[in-house]
Amino acid sequence: MAVIHKALDECSAEHPVFYEDEVDIHLNPKIGADWQLRGQQKRVVTPGQNEKYYLAGALHSGTGKVSYVGGNSKSSALFIALLKHLKATYRRAKTITLIVDNYIIHKSRETQRWLKANPKFRVIYQPVYSPWVNHVERLWQALHDTITRNHQCRSMWQLLKKVRHFMETASPFPGGKHGQAKCSGIRRSYLASMPIDPDVDVGTVLYTARVDTSGPKLTCPLNTARGKYSSQMLGSFQTLVGTNAYGNIYASGIDGIGIQIRDLEQSAKAVPYETSMDSGALYYWSTDKKTQIQFIKTGKIGTGTSYTGLAAQFKLDSWVVAKISIKTKVAWITKSCVAEPNSRIQNIQLGKPLASSFTSIGSTSPDVNFSVKLKCQEDNIPVYVSFEPSTGSTGNGMLNLDTSNADAASGIAIEILNAADRSKLVFSSEKKYHTASESSIEIPLIAHYKRTGTVKAGTANAAMTFVINQY
Structure with a gap:
């Protein structure tokens, strides 16, 4: 012993x-x-x-x-x-x-x-x-x-x-x-190393850890007045280094890498966040049942390890209902696979078909082939690739048009297919790659316009992002 x-x-x-x-x-x-x-x-x-x-x-x-x-x-x-x-x-x-x-x-x-x-x-x-x-x-x-x-x-x-x-x-x-895993008391994030692509643009999410926090967690008894729910960053994780659409980004302890923790009650917001609770209200944690801890590039990435200790807490009035802590010092390593430079940002041209060419619901423009290419280390550590519809989606493979343009088209979407079998690309779902020590991987795809309703001519742009994770 x-x-x-x-x-x-x-x-x-x-x-x-x-x-x-x-x-x-x-x-x-x-x-x-x-x-x-x-x-x-x-x-x-x-x-x-x-x-x-x-x-x-x-x-x-x-x-x-x-x-x-x-x-x-x-x-x-x-x-x-x-x-x-x-x-x-x-x-x-x-x-x-x-x-x-x-x-x-x-x-x-x-x-x-x-x-x-x-x-x-x-x-x-x-x-x-x-x-x-x-x-x-x-x-x-x-x-x-x-x-x-x-x-x-x-x-x-x-x-x-x-x-x-x-x-x-x-x-x-x-x-x-x-x-x-269930959220109760302190939830710890256990990361020994963080696989990232250090060459991505500032603002890019480098790594995402998810903590299972599903189920009801708060209730205000019927005989009480309104309560206040709030979340705060703690300890070493309180130095503001940036913001994005979700909220504040804080120093992680590694130069050029910030940390952002999504709120438990409102997953579309980052800590800190607060809201009032009505008498008798029962609150569930975030709708996707996974609270995200994201490490985000904020500048030139340096060496070293992250801070440790309590990172965030979540309260109802003065009662602390949950905390999240970073248990171990996290260092970054280069992912087994990263995107090829020419694959990082692609502008796929689908042509300028006439509105009259879409004769019926479901009719499409000609296919345009493109691909996402990865360069990989010669190991057998798998990576997981997912695609996210940046402009929204009505279902697998269907990208909504960007309606922020004043002259945006309507009745049209952009459809993305897997080139191998023409199946619809499933969004927000990870697929496993790099299991045989490949030095390069290509994910071939097809894009075309597809009629979804009454067609109105105009600008028809859409966007999606891809994420490479390694666990």
Whole structure:
């Protein structure tokens, strides 16, 4: 135990320490005690033929971040796949330490050969029959409590979809507990490094972290007077360095990078924000159920790390109902993929078709092909690309025209399609790229005008942006 305590005391960005363990996922549900409203009891289906899947997970002892891989067998290959994933994720680490139990795959010849070839890794074996030492066991317990116990999935793919959603949203609670993230008390943002593109324009969002804050959080009792809801920045995060359409941007601690936190009650506003509450009102946090913490380019980007500590608080009158803090010092790294210079800002010309050429609803102008090109490092760290309709949208693939022009056309939209299959581009939805160490990626698209109503001739411009995220 002394070796484990010493490793935990020395945990840092350069020397991360992880709790590691495996868990079995069974299609035949684990049966356990539960409760439901009368007449609404669960019907737990037993498929009859069991299927199994396995996860290997690593919990960062300092930040609480969970890394995991999956496979169809609990073998040395599964454990080594996790080691490779950690190696790619924590490229800047000088050493990587794992606290593991005495299961055979952690000691096999295949594992020992891999560890010998990768000396930055160190494995510490916990005492036998001491599962409480390994904190990732709490994560597996939460997984069983919320997903696998009494599940009602009829096929493995349905169950694994829920399992993966749990793993992607699992967040540490105070006291080291894990589960679906919910806003209660202090919500911490765990970031060890921030992948960015340092060459983007000032004002560009470099990185977005999202905290799950869904559900009702405030109510004014019927017998009270009006209340006041307000949000404020705290601590080191109070130096104003800029503004945008959402509100104020504050110093993050890194030159050229500001921080903006969206309000919990009003997601279209940034902290600080205030409003009055009527007697009996029940308030929900932001409509998208995710409170955004955004890092924004405000000038030439320097080196260093961010401030830490409490960053924002949210109050009803004098009662603090929630706080957000930055737990660890955040440094920036270059994203695995960034936009090619010629792809950053594109002006796609769709021609000047006559209004009379759109003979019926749904008729279109000729296709114009264009693409978004990414240049990538030769690693296998994935990036996630999404497209946002800057001028608004009435549905997938449909960009509204910019009506700020006095002579704007009407009855027309711009439609964006995926060139590969002519499917409509889905807005505000991330798609995964860069999974095979590609040095470049091209996302081919098609644009054309499309009639949506009675056509009035005029200026027909629209805009969309694309976002590259890396988690």
